[in-house]
Amino acid sequence: MKSLTAALAILLLGFCAELQAAELRGTGDLGIVIERASGSLQVIDVTQRRALGRVQGLGDLSHASAVFSPDQRYAFVFGRDGGLTKVDLLTQSIVKRVVQAGNSIGGAISDDGRLVAVSNYEPGGVRVFDSDTLAPVADIPASYGAKGALSKTVGLVDAPGRRFVFTLYDAGEIWIADFSRGGDPVITKFEDVGALPYDALITGDGRHYIAGLFGEDGLARLDLWAAAPKVERLLDGYGRGEEKLPVYKMPHLEGWALAGKRFMLPAVGRHEILVVDADTFQEVGRVPVHGQPIFAVARPDGRQVWVNFAHPLNDTVQVIDVPSQKIVHEFKPGPTVLHLEFTPRGHEVWISVRDSDKVEVYDTRTFEKLAELPMAKPSGIFFAARAQRIGL
Amino acid sequence: MLRHVGFGLIILGVFALNGKAPSEARAADTRVAEVSGERAAALTYLVRQDCGSCHGMTLRGGLGRPLLPDALAGAEVGAVAEVILEGIPGTPMPPWRGLLSEAEALWIARALKEGRIE
Numbered sequence: 001m002k003s004l005t006a007a008l009a010i011l012l013l014g015f016c017a018e019l020q021a022a023e024l025r026g027t028g029d030l031g032i033v034i035e036r037a038s039g040s041l042q043v044i045d046v047t048q049r050r051a052l053g054r055v056q057g058l059g060d061l062s063h064a065s066a067v068f069s070p071d072q073r074y075a076f077v078f079g080r081d082g083g084l085t086k087v088d089l090l091t092q093s094i095v096k097r098v099v100q101a102g103n104s105i106g107g108a109i110s111d112d113g114r115l116v117a118v119s120n121y122e123p124g125g126v127r128v129f130d131s132d133t134l135a136p137v138a139d140i141p142a143s144y145g146a147k148g149a150l151s152k153t154v155g156l157v158d159a160p161g162r163r164f165v166f167t168l169y170d171a172g173e174i175w176i177a178d179f180s181r182g183g184d185p186v187i188t189k190f191e192d193v194g195a196l197p198y199d200a201l202i203t204g205d206g207r208h209y210i211a212g213l214f215g216e217d218g219l220a221r222l223d224l225w226a227a228a229p230k231v232e233r234l235l236d237g238y239g240r241g242e243e244k245l246p247v248y249k250m251p252h253l254e255g256w257a258l259a260g261k262r263f264m265l266p267a268v269g270r271h272e273i274l275v276v277d278a279d280t281f282q283e284v285g286r287v288p289v290h291g292q293p294i295f296a297v298a299r300p301d302g303r304q305v306w307v308n309f310a311h312p313l314n315d316t317v318q319v320i321d322v323p324s325q326k327i328v329h330e331f332k333p334g335p336t337v338l339h340l341e342f343t344p345r346g347h348e349v350w351i352s353v354r355d356s357d358k359v360e361v362y363d364t365r366t367f368e369k370l371a372e373l374p375m376a377k378p379s380g381i382f383f384a385a386r387a388q389r390i391g392l
Numbered sequence: 393m394l395r396h397v398g399f400g401l402i403i404l405g406v407f408a409l410n411g412k413a414p415s416e417a418r419a420a421d422t423r424v425a426e427v428s429g430e431r432a433a434a435l436t437y438l439v440r441q442d443c444g445s446c447h448g449m450t451l452r453g454g455l456g457r458p459l460l461p462d463a464l465a466g467a468e469v470g471a472v473a474e475v476i477l478e479g480i481p482g483t484p485m486p487p488w489r490g491l492l493s494e495a496e497a498l499w500i501a502r503a504l505k506e507g508r509i510e
Binding site: 036037060062063080081102103105121122152154169196198214215246247248249250311312336354 | 441442444445446448449450452453454455479482483484486487488491
């Protein structure tokens with residue numbers, strides 16, 4: 001009898017420990033995969049290469065993106081329909097959701113983790129929320145010109161000093177919203193930056209904000225470290241005045257890769273990756289690629305850049321070796337490769353293949369496929385490790 | 393003029409797709425561009441996914457304007473098809489000629505105007 005009780009007690013203890021272990025876990029190697037067509041996402045364990053659970057009810061997630069809280073527990077998901085959803089990675093559930101505009105395109109989280117900003121097409125401008133409660137903090141309509149029309153905003157990023165930087169697509173302006181003194185931002189505007197700036201990025205050191213121009217052959221750069229920042233033109237005339245090839249999907253600049261001392265940028269309307277010196281911002285080379293590049297993402301060590309492509313060549317991925325600027329690997333996961341995300345140290349890469357409803361995981365050294373995860377029309381893949389990087 | 397162009401395109405399109413003489417094809421004045429059921433499904437997918445990357449998957453607008461019936465109410469089918477085939481120079485709207493036939497562009501234009509892309 002006594003031994004039976006003891007055995008039972010041991011069993012029970014073991015059970016409790018297991019339960020607790022299941023509850024206690026870090027979130028640093030978790031991430032999310034957006035399922036764009038069904039308004040859902042899956043929480044994934046990057047180390048185990050498996051899905052932990054699905055979260056539903058996030059609205060229209062075409063072109064959705066996400067940022068993470070500093071503790072890496074919460075994802076803030078920006079939907080197309082103006083939805084801003086705070087998702088708990090641990091419990092795989094929605095903590096809070098607001099529909100804050102009619103049509104949106106991405107967002108950012110402030111360096112202190114307290115403010116979440118959303119870039120809106122409709123009504124054009126940026127709205128800022130408390131990351132804890134999603135209560136509104138500030139509304140920044142992107143009005144321009146004599147009539148005060150509202151511009152679509154794009155390329156919203158966080159910058160050090162509790163600032164957000166974004167670009168006005170219709171107006172051709174770059175604005176800085178400085179929240180360092182509280183919830184009422186100080187806005188600095190830069191006008192005439194160039195025609196149709198369609199997206200932007202901030203370098204990982206938080207110094208340079210670079211907007212791609214669709215209407216011109218070049219880019220606009222703002223040095224945020226300068227005493228009096230001003231917009232300078234970059235790679236002016238890289239298309240050499242030649243007619244652009246049709247662009248069936250807008251390239252993404254967030255993925256623009258800083259690989260060692262070089263930037264690798266997708267050209268617009270040319271099937272090339274532009275190689276730019278990161279100090280002088282002069283072009284130092286070009287790599288011809290398979291099609292119109294969409295993402296050119298550097299492996300975190302900067303040794304390789306992985307590239308995907310626009311419709312109709314969107315079944316292919318190419319890998320560029322940065323030191324030699326040669327394509328060292330090409331493969332076809334199938335239509336449509338929408339996004340890729342590296343593990344923080346770059347040993348593996350996750351690739352979403354929309355039309356075959358799966359995410360594939362590859363070894364970045366051997367290029368061997370390590371896993372396939374079923375997902376419904378997967379698009380963006382975002383790892384919680386982004387929480388620790390400026391501009392992501 | 394647009395009407396005339398549209399008319400010509402339909403005849404051409406139907407002719408090319410079915411290999412039938414225009415007289416055997418569906419009456420051109422209904423301005424229906426014929427595509428096979430399978431192709432129609434593929435085009436619907438293309439519009440939602442690939443036009444959707446700029447116009448929103450639900451076509452409510454993105455970088456490009458909304459493509460819902462209301463938004464296109466003022467434009468002729470032929471004119472919408474023309475925009476699809478030729479694009480709008482100086483903007484991100486690309487020309488789809490080469491990837492889409494004229495009959496397919498007309499089919500998309502009509503489907504958009506009638507709200508048939510779901």
